[in-house]
Amino acid sequence: MKKYVFTPGPVPVPSEVLIEMAKPIIHHRTAEFEEIFAEVREGLKYIYNTAQEVFILSASGTGAMEASVVNTLSRGDKALVINSGKFGERWGKICRAYGVEVEEIMVDWGKEVDPAVIEKALSDDSSIKAVLTQASETSTGVKHPIKEISEITSKRDDVIHIVDGITGVGVFEIAFDEWGVDVLVGGSQKAFMLPPGLSFAAMSEKAWKFYETSDLPKFYFDFKPALKNAEKNTTTFTPAVTLIVGLAAVLRRFKSEGRENMHKRHARLALATREAMKAIGLEPFVQDTPSTALTTVIAPPEIGAAKVVAGLRDEFGITVAGGQDQAKGKIFRISHIGDIDKTDTLSIIAAIESVLNQLGYEFNFGAATKKASEILGTEL
Ligand SMILES: Cc1ncc(COP(=O)(O)O)c(C=O)c1O
Known part of the structure; x- marks a missing residue:
């Protein structure tokens, strides 16, 4: 894989x-x-x-x-x-x-x-x-x-x-x-x-x-x-x-690329991911001042983060980070740093929807991918 x-x-x-x-x-x-x-x-x-x-x-x-x-x-x-x-x-x-x-x-x-x-x-x-x-x-x-x-x-x-x-x-x-x-x-x-x-x-x-x-x-x-x-x-x-x-x-x-455009690149991927997760009822762990290096998402409590992390790994070959210490089992962390672009970001959002669906989470299937593609499809 x-x-x-x-x-x-x-x-x-x-x-x-x-x-x-x-x-x-x-x-x-x-x-x-x-x-x-x-x-x-x-x-x-x-x-x-x-x-x-x-x-x-x-x-x-x-x-x-x-x-x-x-x-x-x-x-x-x-x-x-x-x-x-x-x-x-x-x-x-x-x-x-x-x-x-x-x-x-x-x-x-x-x-x-x-x-x-x-x-x-x-x-x-x-x-x-x-x-x-x-x-x-x-x-x-x-x-x-x-x-x-x-x-x-x-x-x-x-x-x-x-x-x-x-x-x-x-x-x-x-x-x-x-x-x-x-x-x-x-x-x-x-x-x-x-x-x-x-x-x-x-x-x-x-x-x-x-x-x-x-x-x-x-x-x-x-x-x-x-x-x-x-x-x-x-x-x-x-x-x-x-x-x-x-x-x-x-x-x-x-x-x-230019320093300012680098900052915009991360901000855009973070915004798309954050809004996509919200569109399917998943709350960001950081409400007011999120870093644009990563988006931290609270997993549905009835499922837990470990199953989402494992599903992404086993079904899609994707490694995301889980939570540590007090956040262990509660959150998963999606990165926007490194050689990651909007196509990659759309892919992981679609993969998250697929895994959540397989895990029995009830949500408006497709809404996250739709939201992210709207944000990523517009001019910077
Ligand atoms: C904010 C921050 N500080 C320190 C470290 C530790 O860096 P390293 O694991 O490269 O020693 C990390 C690594 O993830 C980090 O994200």
């Missing part, structure tokens, strides 16, 4: 990128690689909307999350972690592993954080050094107000905003320099349409000031030598050459 991944990472990789990565490997200490690296550095700055360096790490997204903590904070510092799902929880685990004290703002799953709560926490406790958030909390599908939170941290010289943008960068606008984000993390197996293995991080000037006083241990992920080398279009250690060659191909595609 032909396989389709509709998970919010890993994602389908475009064929032109796979072809580039299948070519004979080149050595990284060559002019040929330096040229590719220079191109990739520029392309990443364009996607990040920044003049700062965007570091390329040979690690999955969690590696860049860890790197952003060790390059800015110190033992005994206090971090304010927004915990609205599995990845917010991970910020807390990383900080604690390095002896950074954690204060958590717990947010109900599926809800966005209220910036006023962050503002109050910072006013109440002047020892907080960093606010750690997710632009898009992939475990629930919620989008957090990164611009508003950065406005709050920008007013304070002694607080930085560290953003996990792993399912945000390239998906919707995060204006790194303009908004005053301090560290922004991205990952290859997300909007970047690559296999897992690379992650990215940019640092603001304010974050560099934090670097100067940071005493957390760092070696492989030390950004200072990485910066010195990147400015010479090279890397400190052996880079993931094949993935970087693939990244160059992806960034060429993004340059011709």
Whole structure:
């Protein structure tokens, strides 16, 4: 059976990128690689909307999350972690592993954080050094107000905003320099349409000031030598050459599509999916502020999400993600990132209808596909 991944990472990789990565490997200490690296550095700055360096790490997204903590904070510092799902929880685990004290703002799953709560926490406790958030909390599908939170941290010289943008960068606008984000993390197996293995991080000037006083241990992920080398279009250690060659191909595609059109592409697929599910009586898990990287849907309680996930897999070769922890068995998550277009999206919506019908769900069969094709069939 032909396989389709509709998970919010890993994602389908475009064929032109796979072809580039299948070519004979080149050595990284060559002019040929330096040229590719220079191109990739520029392309990443364009996607990040920044003049700062965007570091390329040979690690999955969690590696860049860890790197952003060790390059800015110190033992005994206090971090304010927004915990609205599995990845917010991970910020807390990383900080604690390095002896950074954690204060958590717990947010109900599926809800966005209220910036006023962050503002109050910072006013109440002047020892907080960093606010750690997710632009898009992939475990629930919620989008957090990164611009508003950065406005709050920008007013304070002694607080930085560290953003996990792993399912945000390239998906919707995060204006790194303009908004005053301090560290922004991205990952290859997300909007970047690559296999897992690379992650990215940019640092603001304010974050560099934090670097100067940071005493957390760092070696492989030390950004200072990485910066010195990147400015010479090279890397400190052996880079993931094949993935970087693939990244160059992806960034060429993004340059011709344009940053704003990338955001529109995700928004349109998300809107079509969301409205399609509503048309057959399925509620989105996130009501007010959904991320456009994925659509999280509450499965009919009498059926449960596990059967929908299994039906899609067994009948159609489609992999979607289920829920984790408290959302396990309740929700399924449909991705819009990676090499997924409107034809793919229409297909999965039709497949979901077919599976629900087989599972005995009573609904207006065909209404979801009709709704999605109306939305996807109009001009952008
Ligand atoms: C928002 C977010 N943060 C962090 C991660 C962890 O990234 P990785 O699994 O690449 O280490 C993911 C992966 O799904 C994610 O979606």
